[in-house]
Amino acid sequence: MMQAAPALHLEGVGLDFGSAPLFHDLDLKIGGGIMTVLLGASGVGKTSLLRMLGGLAAPDRGCIVAGDGLPLAGRIAWMGQQDLLLPWASIADNVMLGARLRGESPDRARMGHLLDCVGLAAHAAALPATLSGGMRQRAALARVLYEDRPVILMDEPFSALDSVTRARMQDLAGRMLAGRTVVLITHDPLEACRLADSMLLMAGHPATISAIAVPDGQVPRAVDDPSVLATQSALLRRMLQ
Incomplete structure (x- = not known):
C-alpha cells in the first residue's frame, strides 16, 4: 500500500549559479496528494528546483522538508527529460530495475500491466536501442509508475511524444498518479491546464x-474542455509578456 503523500515545504531556499543567485530566500509550500505543474x-x-526537491542537489541556503516531518529519502520517484x-x-527489466536494485522480487504481473497501459506490451523483451525516442519515454513512465512512490518528480516527461500519444499519456498519468504528490515541469500550456491541480509560474x-x-x-x-482552452490562452498570453 502506498504511503501517505506528504506536502513539500521550501523554507528560505537559496541557490547560486556562479556568482548570481538563482533563488533567493524562496519560501514555497507544495500541496500533498495533488499534481503541481511548474512552468x-x-x-x-525549474530543473534546478526539481533536483533540489529530489535530493539530487542541495540548496546553498535554507532547507526542503516533508510536511509530515518524515525523511523524503526512499519516498520519491524521478522521471527526467532523458529516459535513462x-x-x-x-524494456521489462528496465521497468523493474528499482526492485532488482533493492533486492526485491520483481512483480512481473505489475510490469506487464504497466507496459500494456503505455502501449509497449509487445516490446517487453526489446532493448532500448530498438525503440523510438517516444517509446523509450513511455517505458520510462512505466518505470516511474512501477515504483509506486508517494512523491513523483517529472521533468518534461512527455516532450518526446507525438501529440496524440502525448494526450493519451497525460490521461494515463493523470489517472494513475492521483493521490500522490506530483511536481511536473512542462513548457506546454495545454498540458499544464489538463493536468494541474495547482499551477505555478517561475520567472525572473x-x-x-x-x-x-x-x-x-x-x-x-x-x-477540448472550454475551461481548459480559455485558461490555456490566458496562460500563453501571460508567458509571452
Whole structure:
C-alpha cells in the first residue's frame, strides 16, 4: 500500500549559479496528494528546483522538508527529460530495475500491466536501442509508475511524444498518479491546464514563483474542455509578456 503523500515545504531556499543567485530566500509550500505543474522560460531554474526537491542537489541556503516531518529519502520517484534506460537491459527489466536494485522480487504481473497501459506490451523483451525516442519515454513512465512512490518528480516527461500519444499519456498519468504528490515541469500550456491541480509560474532572476488559477474540473481534463482552452490562452498570453 502506498504511503501517505506528504506536502513539500521550501523554507528560505537559496541557490547560486556562479556568482548570481538563482533563488533567493524562496519560501514555497507544495500541496500533498495533488499534481503541481511548474512552468517558466528555459533557464529560469525549474530543473534546478526539481533536483533540489529530489535530493539530487542541495540548496546553498535554507532547507526542503516533508510536511509530515518524515525523511523524503526512499519516498520519491524521478522521471527526467532523458529516459535513462539501461541499454543492455530489456524494456521489462528496465521497468523493474528499482526492485532488482533493492533486492526485491520483481512483480512481473505489475510490469506487464504497466507496459500494456503505455502501449509497449509487445516490446517487453526489446532493448532500448530498438525503440523510438517516444517509446523509450513511455517505458520510462512505466518505470516511474512501477515504483509506486508517494512523491513523483517529472521533468518534461512527455516532450518526446507525438501529440496524440502525448494526450493519451497525460490521461494515463493523470489517472494513475492521483493521490500522490506530483511536481511536473512542462513548457506546454495545454498540458499544464489538463493536468494541474495547482499551477505555478517561475520567472525572473533571481526566480520568484506565483500561483495561477487552474481550470475547472478534475484531472485529467478533456483537451477540448472550454475551461481548459480559455485558461490555456490566458496562460500563453501571460508567458509571452
